Amino acid sequence: MAGMVFRDLGHPETPDRAYADALQARAERLADAAxxxxxxxxxxxxxxxxxxxxxxxxxxxxxxxxxxxxxxxxxxxxxxxxxxxxxxxxxxxxxxxxxxxxxxxxxxxxxxxxxxxxxxxxxxxxxxxxxxxxxxxxxxxxxxxxxxxxxxxxxxxxxxxxxxxxxxxxxxxxxxxxxxxxxxxxxxxxxxxxxxxxxxxxxxxxxxxxxIGRRILRMEFEGVAAHASASPFLGRNALDAVTLAYQAVGLLRQHLPPTDRVHGIVKEGGERPSVIPRRAVLEFYLRSHRADTLKELSRRLADIAHGAALATGTGVTLVWDPLPATLPxxxxxxxxxxxxxxxxxxxxxxxxxxxxxxxxxxxxxxxxxxxxxxxxxxxxxxxxxxxxxxxxxxxxxxxxxxxxxxxxxxxxxxxxxxxxxxxxxxxxxxxxxxxxxxxxxxxxxxxxx
Ligand SMILES: [Zn+2]
Ligand SMILES: [Zn+2]
CATH class of the missing domain: 3.40.630.10 (Zn peptidases)
Known part of the structure; x- marks a missing residue:
């Protein structure tokens, strides 16, 4: 495309500050008038x-x-x-x-x-x-x-x-x-x-x-290990469950109250490519401005974990709040x-x-x-x-x-x-x-x- 400049992909791009700057400019205007x-x-x-x-x-x-x-x-x-x-x-x-x-x-x-x-x-x-x-x-x-x-x-x-x-x-x-x-x-x-x-x-x-309120949720998926090339049909892939759950949370975001936050990392995702991962673990922080909406967000994350386990034939254990939740x-x-x-x-x-x-x-x-x-x-x-x-x-x-x-x-x-x-x-x-x-x-x- 004419005028398109590709950046150097050896480095991440610099996040655009337009939104953050606009928030700050609005705050400064309102603060002066307050x-x-x-x-x-x-x-x-x-x-x-x-x-x-x-x-x-x-x-x-x-x-x-x-x-x-x-x-x-x-x-x-x-x-x-x-x-x-x-x-x-x-x-x-x-x-x-x-x-x-x-x-x-x-x-x-x-x-x-x-x-x-x-x-x-x-x-x-x-x-x-x-x-x-x-x-x-x-x-x-x-x-x-x-x-x-x-x-x-x-x-x-x-x-x-x-x-x-x-x-x-x-x-x-x-x-x-x-x-x-x-x-x-x-x-x-x-x-x-x-x-x-x-x-x-x-x-x-x-x-x-x-x-705002915050809870921690660890989703521990348990699959069945198998040779990933010789006998994958004998395995159940815990990393697949993690993948589905992570994607489902991404899709869920569209339907959350706009100020809710869900952010997570993959804590465990298998040992080597030749072995179907028997265990994989996701950890999320869930945040909401209200105690009752945090409760509802928790329910939806639990549904996602169960859905991902059902779809992949894995088991899942939900570990909530290894340290106590914080309320808004x-x-x-x-x-x-x-x-x-x-x-x-x-x-x-x-x-x-x-x-x-x-x-x-x-x-x-x-x-x-x-x-x-x-x-x-x-x-x-x-x-x-x-x-x-x-x-x-x-x-x-x-x-x-x-x-x-x-x-x-x-x-x-x-x-x-x-x-x-x-x-x-x-x-x-x-x-x-x-x-x-x-x-x-x-x-x-x-x-x-
Ligand atoms: Zn701090
Ligand atoms: Zn602090």
Missing amino acids: AFITSSFTGAPAELAAEVAAAVDSLEPEITALSHRIFETPEVAFHEQRSAGAVAAAVERLTGVQATVGAYGLETAVEASIGSSHGGAPTVAILGEYDALPGIGHGCGHNIIAASAVGAFAALARLGDRLPGRVVLLGTPAEEGSSGKELMARRGAFDGIDAALMAHGFGYDAIDHPF TRFNRPLSERWAVHQATRGRKALTSAEVPSELAASTDFGNVSVRVPGIHPVIKVSPPGIALHTAEFAGWASSEAGDRAAVDAAFGLALTALDFLADGELRAAAREDFEGAGGALNVEEYFA
Whole structure:
């Protein structure tokens, strides 16, 4: 064809950025036009709030030092010994309170608490993650999360006896792909907690950027091995079943809700071409914005596996969620609004999912916390908008001056929102009502059973 230029097939092409750029351009337009989010609640008394705000500012060197310390020694899920140790040491140094390392049966989970829930006073939890990614270190910026949580906790500790309730700091390991918070929840980490707060670095400031549900499905096909040339009719090909299932998922995509995601790899596909593969394994992640649509997506994937097995004369075993599923995150609106109000005083305009592209969604184990107790999981701007999490580029931002600023501003937002929750009974009632309106507490362990 005239004008057609063939590229060098020794290399992949560069993916076109037109769609990603268009999303970003739309987001920037909408962000400029967006109003600042307000709150109809008064929150904590002004004097207490001012004292906590000043405490956060005075803790700035400690917050950024902890962020860098964790950044420099990245540790993957369940192996965060040095990071958990750094969190516990900072808590003890800054508050004089003993921190427990190895809480709730996880060697690298941390817990510390201040204040008291005597006489029915409320309890709020502030959560900090600190696991890194294999190969790219803190490409998700969890160093910032840990530092902001410790900073908020230490600032609130300065109130001493005037703290109007109890604050629990939870160092929550193994967020990346491993549902550490769900494992902690099953051992009681959120019993007696009235609300849970954390903040995550991102390319935008937003209160409800979606974090969607995720399940893992491994399809293990078992066939019958045979000589692939001499007696193939005596075999049943497990790789054929994998091929059919993979193709069927491709065809299914047309009929899914547009924001559902299914992505998979072939884990095992046979040993050598001359042997009909006796065993072949596919692993998929299934993601959806709603718990009920994730359930329906699960059913359709199971049907596909069974259909592929039937068509090829193989057997199939479905292994669901070798690590616990994560549910879509609920964002408690009254508490999120308090966060946004406090961020505005730091010069940050917290946006909503109406402005920030919700197509850029991933998952977090905080979802499972947010369906147990009212919770917030705002994102705070660390990088320019186009930088994806889980990249070396984002890691660069997570250790930059912008990352340090985000850690301190997040500590500020967490501390003041926690204080609002403890001090303002009307806010607590509204947070509870919002939680019940979203479906109340879910039985996570049995949800997909
Ligand atoms: Zn991540
Ligand atoms: Zn993350």
